[in-house]
Amino acid sequence: MxxxxxxxxxxxxxxxxxxxxxxxxxxxxxxxxxxxxxxxxxxxxxxxxxxxxxxxxxxxxxxxxxxxxxxxxxxxxxxxxxxxxxxxxxxxxxxxxxxxxxxxxxxxxxxxxxxxxxxxxxxxxxxxxxxxxxxxxxxxxxxxxxxxxxxxxxxxxxxxxxxxxxxxxxxxxxxxxxxxxxxLNSSWTDNITHSAHGSKAHVRAITRTPRFVILQITMALATFTLFAVTINIIPVLLERGISYSTAALTLGLIGAGQVIGRIGYSRLARSTAAHTRTALIFGLGANGLWLLAYVPGPAALLIAIAVLLGAVRGCHTLLQATAVSDRWGTQNFGTINGVFTAPMTAVGALAPVSGPALASVLGSYSAMAVVMAVILTVAALSSMRS
Incomplete structure (x- = not known):
């Protein structure tokens, strides 16, 4: 360019x-x-x-x-x-x-x-x-x-x-x-910029479609569930009898998992269609949440599951970055992506406190993880339509 x-x-x-x-x-x-x-x-x-x-x-x-x-x-x-x-x-x-x-x-x-x-x-x-x-x-x-x-x-x-x-x-x-x-550019010099009226019409034509709304909702749900559980992985593991030092180490390893997921995303992007890739990543995340909810141990297995969820989160970041352009191209990308990511940013702000709050209501972090697994499973199935 x-x-x-x-x-x-x-x-x-x-x-x-x-x-x-x-x-x-x-x-x-x-x-x-x-x-x-x-x-x-x-x-x-x-x-x-x-x-x-x-x-x-x-x-x-x-x-x-x-x-x-x-x-x-x-x-x-x-x-x-x-x-x-x-x-x-x-x-x-x-x-x-x-x-x-x-x-x-x-x-x-x-x-x-x-x-x-x-x-x-x-x-x-x-x-x-x-x-x-x-x-x-x-x-x-x-x-x-x-x-x-x-x-x-x-x-x-x-x-x-x-x-x-x-x-x-x-x-x-x-x-x-x-x-x-x-x-950074002071202004764009290519020919992508269009008239204000044409740009608004193009943005509305995309952001008001059921496909866009479904994708936006499923991405927001994935953001919410993955963040709510992984950010609170320490109390999740403490509840299973894992030591605090091991639980804290696991939180750090989730970050390593994100790196692994992001490295692998490029190959996944080359070999899968956008909707298939979305459903696959969400499905892996849902399976990870189900496992985290029900697997009692040992610690090494729980850590492996947490790293898997970290990898899903890493893929999710790039999925969010490319979801709009993969489906609707790059015209008016900043505007459309700003609309698209707003719910994800909002639920990302609420997820860290929502996890403990839900665990308190349900009586355990395992029960909270079950609810998040159900939500992400529904999102994975719904994403096939986007």
Whole structure:
């Protein structure tokens, strides 16, 4: 594609890794120190991130339209700057409402700098050859928690959480702002952009079809079920008598499973049709959830199942990135994908707290996993129509 800039993919990989590390993973790492210092509950602090992600889901629709019509440089650079401001406000927050306001602002930044806009840019740059660079991006950015969780923890241990967030704001400014400003297109120069009226008609013609809606719902259900269980894998395994250290190790191995899934996705994409690939990945995820719900042990088998679910999650990320373009092409991709991914972002924000809440109502994490397995099984069967 003539619009692809030299060094753009490398720049996006670095920017995505940094943005995910500081605008998403930093808060889970900082929850306990913030709670200890302020007296705010862990739930209240974590919910601030969920609020931001809900804002991101809504704002992402508008960001997608801007990406299609104006190019990525301005909107993604502005998003990075808003992210810097939000982290400064996190550091300054004198009370819980201001803390929430800071993460609400971070939600606007997330909508402009996390995966959906980056996927839109790569899809525009690479067209039919998009799968390999998308895989590269998600493999590199998938290391965000591995890289930044220890850094954030170290900073907080050394200088406290407020000063740490000021330092994080500086890192975000120094890394992501120039990368977006210098390595992204100021505007598109190819012939894909169409008139506003034609673009709106084309978007409506796709987003209002039953096929699109069914796919959107099934993808959101898969996001919800996989996140709700894997994010809470530690209490799931503790309930089976697995030690805390082994359960914590398993959580890390789920990340390794995601890498395996993303590496294997390219081969799967070449050998299967879009709807078959979707149903296969969802089916594997549903089987993993059924096994996790009913297999009592041993620990090695449970860990293997968790890694399988991690691989499914890794495939799911790339499935989300390519679902629209595989079925409807790349015209107005940013706009259509912004609409498509909004429910996934929203349920991804709710899944971490929904798992424990449902387990509490049902009496066990195994029962919660059964419910999630049923939902994902239904999604797998429904995806055959999409």
């Amino acid at each position: 003539t619009d692809r800039l030299r060094g753009g993919l490398v720049a996006l990989c670095i920017a995505e890794t940094t943005s995910w590390g500081l605008l998403y993973y930093s808060l889970p790492v900082a929850v306990a120190p913030i709670s200890e210092d302020t007296g705010w509950s862990h739930t209240a602090i974590t919910a601030a991130l969920s609020v931001g992600l809900l804002v991101s889901a809504i704002a992402g629709i508008r960001v997608g339209r801007i990406l299609d019509t104006q190019g990525p440089r301005t909107v993604m650079t502005l998003g990075a700057l808003i992210g810097v401001l939000s982290l400064v406000l996190v550091a300054w927050s004198p009370n819980l409402p201001m803390f929430y306001l800071a993460w609400l602002l971070a939600g606007f930044a997330q909508s402009a700098v996390l995966y959906p806009p980056a996927f839109a840019v790569i899809t525009r740059w690479y067209g039919p050859q998009r799968v390999v660079p998308l895989t590269t991006l998600t493999l590199v950015a998938g290391l965000a928690s591995t890289i930044f969780a220890p850094i954030v923890a170290y900073l907080i241990d050394q200088v406290g959480w407020r000063t740490s967030y000021l330092i994080m704001a500086g890192i975000l400014a120094a890394v992501t702002v120039p990368l977006h400003a210098f390595f």
